Amino acid sequence: MDRPARIAILGASGYTGAELVRLIATHPGMEVAALTADRKAGMDMAEVFPHLRHLDLPKLCRISDVDFSGIDLAFCALPHATSQEVIRDLPRDLKTVDLSADFRLRDPAVYAEWYGHEHLAPALQPEAVYGLTEYYRDEIARARLVACTGCNSATGLLGLLPVVKAGVVDLDEIIIDLATGVSGAGRAPKEGTLHTEVSEGFHAYNIERHRHTAEFDQEFSLAAGRDVTVTFTPHLLPQNRGILATIYVKGAPEEIHKVLAEAYADEPFIVVLPYGEAPSTRHVRGSNFCHIGVVRDRRDGRARIFSALDNLTKGSSGQAVQNANLMLGLPETQGLMMAPLFP
Amino acid sequence: MDRPARIAILGASGYTGAELVRLIATHPGMEVAALTADRKAGMDMAEVFPHLRHLDLPKLCRISDVDFSGIDLAFCALPHATSQEVIRDLPRDLKTVDLSADFRLRDPAVYAEWYGHEHLAPALQPEAVYGLTEYYRDEIARARLVACTGCNSATGLLGLLPVVKAGVVDLDEIIIDLATGVSGAGRAPKEGTLHTEVSEGFHAYNIERHRHTAEFDQEFSLAAGRDVTVTFTPHLLPQNRGILATIYVKGAPEEIHKVLAEAYADEPFIVVLPYGEAPSTRHVRGSNFCHIGVVRDRRDGRARIFSALDNLTKGSSGQAVQNANLMLGLPETQGLMMAPLFP
């Protein structure tokens, strides 16, 4: 294309929508052509997100008011379940990147089990490509519909997939302990995400059953060629952005580090730290990078793998732009090489 | 005694010293008789800690200026290594509660291994009683010298000791993943504990070797009657107070819960939550309570135990007062029943 791709963002009034606008604002290959938010239709984006006030953006409108004939690609940043209904009714040839959970699970029965209802667009499900760019790059480049990963899933998968594939850890003894910033819970007001409840607090949540677990099952089993079931405990951090997974495995730590370092040697966004170092969420904030570290355990044959990323960027909107770059034939890293914001 | 016990706090210019003053301020059985801080001798406590400004406190002085003949009990809130030198030179019959690491390890060889130097008061080490009140209540009541536990150690030990003793978990498969507030690092200025470095950040620290691990080894092995070696990963939280341990064990979750509920049924400060619930650090802030929860894993025969406490209160100064109550013949809970401060 000799002009920037024209982008629609469906669900622009949430945090992932705003993050998409932030990223596209300085992306040379994309421009925002439509922004939807059904309940806020008619409003200026500056009213909803004053930090985007300097940009010349279209007003928020209803999805039904978008003329998709002029759109090259749509990001769908809508809530789970709503997404599948909306995407079902979009033009069938519209390139679409979905940030919700709706098309992540390949098996409709598994979807129904984890999400508690039948899928509303089962015909589209086989078409959807799982959006973990580093692992599905070629399929994504050819895809019409890409389902971005869960932010927790991305963190765990990036830290583990190479070692699961290489068979250098005991597949029955994987524990993913994870802590995530509160922006992952979205902008809808809830008691549990008030400043008063989050600040100076730390606790596990959705402990018995977190839906991102289904993505772990799907991808680890696929990678291993057998069923893999992991233990997963997410915690809520008193901070806005960032996920750190602390992964307990049985295997030789130096070998694990070697496998990871080799697997990601050419990846532009995955940084494997020197052996023995561990990452921090503050060092990836606002960026599309994922930092991975491996540290030995005091007991031989055991290791800790650490994986850190920004849930709103590499964990969702940055990953979405990375996938959109591929789908549009743009350089994969275009618009995404900004350094983390620290402090 | 028909008068409040006269208390000296050695090392009153640090956070655990200030927390002791906070607790004693409303304690009917104790009064502050001496406050030391060698480098700040001569200053008013109000200059060092303006939040204590309303109290009528003695000026800070040097340890050498304290007349210990009028002191009933001394809290020693000094840095590690300094403590042993100071305590060595205190009157041999002075009741002493040490908040440092110096007398926690029974075996001088183990101390030397973990702390990197020979102990300076080895003659006192056999005399010291480990200050985990719920487990050494009787010895503490009779003790002259009590060594309070590490704050991380207390959190892990309280969550695990009953099940280790009862033998209801696999002793070779214990993983203690822990996150702690930054006040545990003390008040000495360090780059790593600046607001800019801690806020909006989460990372593991001292991963290969954290000294509190030695306390786990000592106490779990003693409880189990065999060597127990655990995996331990501490993380630093962007909050001031609070520790949450997420403990991964192999065992039957309901049995584990039952063992814990029974073990702590009569404990005034240990609250075992209903089965399936998990605690938060924000619900114990500023209090002497420890909240413990057990949640099943998706895999049979595995469980997560959660243990939460305030590192400055139940994790150090509150625990110290609890021990001092016993040593002085006061009710164990006296001065310590304040409710947590939330939000």
Next chain:
Amino acid sequence: MDRPARIAILGASGYTGAELVRLIATHPGMEVAALTADRKAGMDMAEVFPHLRHLDLPKLCRISDVDFSGIDLAFCALPHATSQEVIRDLPRDLKTVDLSADFRLRDPAVYAEWYGHEHLAPALQPEAVYGLTEYYRDEIARARLVACTGCNSATGLLGLLPVVKAGVVDLDEIIIDLATGVSGAGRAPKEGTLHTEVSEGFHAYNIERHRHTAEFDQEFSLAAGRDVTVTFTPHLLPQNRGILATIYVKGAPEEIHKVLAEAYADEPFIVVLPYGEAPSTRHVRGSNFCHIGVVRDRRDGRARIFSALDNLTKGSSGQAVQNANLMLGLPETQGLMMAPLFP
């Protein structure tokens, strides 16, 4: 009374309700006899506020289910407007401390102007005593109904009333710039008080018109014996507790300090700092203290007065207990002398 006063807390599911329970939990002269929360009736307080889990409390019930014959005093921690309806229907001889704004303004016309509707219990308004304890101590001790001050109002009034009375500042040139923690906004979920919106942010709110201004008008005018109109700008802080007022006045700074120091010399909860020092919210957190400081301006004849308190304690629930102590004939400071929680 030879037994603790039996207390009802109406509206116990909000933050001021929880703070009342926290304070009463260790108050020797009060016990919680009834807790109401209409929408959460039937629940245990531990479900609503897990930090109070260690207490033996009555279940939450509806107001209509409380037998007020056994109640010595009721705290009303309900939302504005609801309070007046509820209090109108309480037994006419029940000692009542209202934490809402409903009975703070003496003139019903002023109330209607600031709150936008006619008062629903105008007959009770003349009876209500304004709850600024340090200024209405005798009336409060005799009162049946006390209307606690707004938290912002308390901060500004305590810093200014003595100098307004003494006439040592220009009454036409008072500016109250104020910053408050987010707990003042309550526990009802709102977008503006989410962690994501508050953390790392600072902004003014209700700038044109904040209702607490009406209390400034009323009390300053009364103190001065003439109409006094101040400028007032509240800001929202990225922290849970604490209010700091920075007050700009024209007057001689040392004289202003002297007037304040003398006015509060015997007050148990008001601490006037040495001349030239300024307070911090972190040094009053969780306590009933108010710290006041005076610093000169670089221009002669001008000064800054700083006033800091905890909005949930001295700013509302602590003040309420202080007033209740007086109404019940208990020592004014009983149950309120806890030191601030720092850090």
Next chain:
Amino acid sequence: MDRPARIAILGASGYTGAELVRLIATHPGMEVAALTADRKAGMDMAEVFPHLRHLDLPKLCRISDVDFSGIDLAFCALPHATSQEVIRDLPRDLKTVDLSADFRLRDPAVYAEWYGHEHLAPALQPEAVYGLTEYYRDEIARARLVACTGCNSATGLLGLLPVVKAGVVDLDEIIIDLATGVSGAGRAPKEGTLHTEVSEGFHAYNIERHRHTAEFDQEFSLAAGRDVTVTFTPHLLPQNRGILATIYVKGAPEEIHKVLAEAYADEPFIVVLPYGEAPSTRHVRGSNFCHIGVVRDRRDGRARIFSALDNLTKGSSGQAVQNANLMLGLPETQGLMMAPLFP
């Protein structure tokens, strides 16, 4: 130039140094050619600032090891007082942007008065151009040495200069109340900037005398053509980035708004909000924008002006890059149009 300008950053181990690297990393017209940090010479930048780990940067070296013949422009991000010594010894034709306070004050006597010692490079002082880009654009474009403003100064000056120039406010009645994030205090460990001391706290600092006041005096007096002395009270916020100035003036609020809106109509980085709206620091975080709002007071003839920016970006390193763009003949906004990071 047909190649990116080669940049040296002197003092790259502090926060403003890291912020410069962050900005230059995606700046098409600049590349980092040298990074100095005398005490950390020999280290990789990734060790000092792991968030910059993905960049291919020169190792930290001593200033004396830099070959300035290959450098097009140097940013000097050194501490006050050190800067003047270093800059004195740099090649006399090297374009230099100083981020310290050393060359901000035109009058050496004023410098000596506020900074307590004689200036060490008085010969260079007349040459230095004050770096407030919007006001000294032409001089900056021609300058050899530019002295970036203080971060607090920038915030106040941008909010006030147009109205001071236009004479629409009473010049004797200006009050600048300001709150700033903690990153402005730098990375050197100090007790006062520990997380434990800053979090959940708010207080005024340097109240009697803050050195940025001298910049107010200089620039306001110059703009007004007479001496202008303002009241200035800075506060420390429990957040990392962001400054909000709340400015109290006497004047007609709508006229003030009109003057500001017109003055900044064509400025790329200064956004004047609609009349009656106020900005928040969270909406400029990580960006080079300054948001300005005007709100009427309840008293006629008075107004509040609010000015918000990010202290590390528009307040220092972003401003520095903006100035460097002009000095190097690059488009003024190049590399600086990134949207704020929210949440």
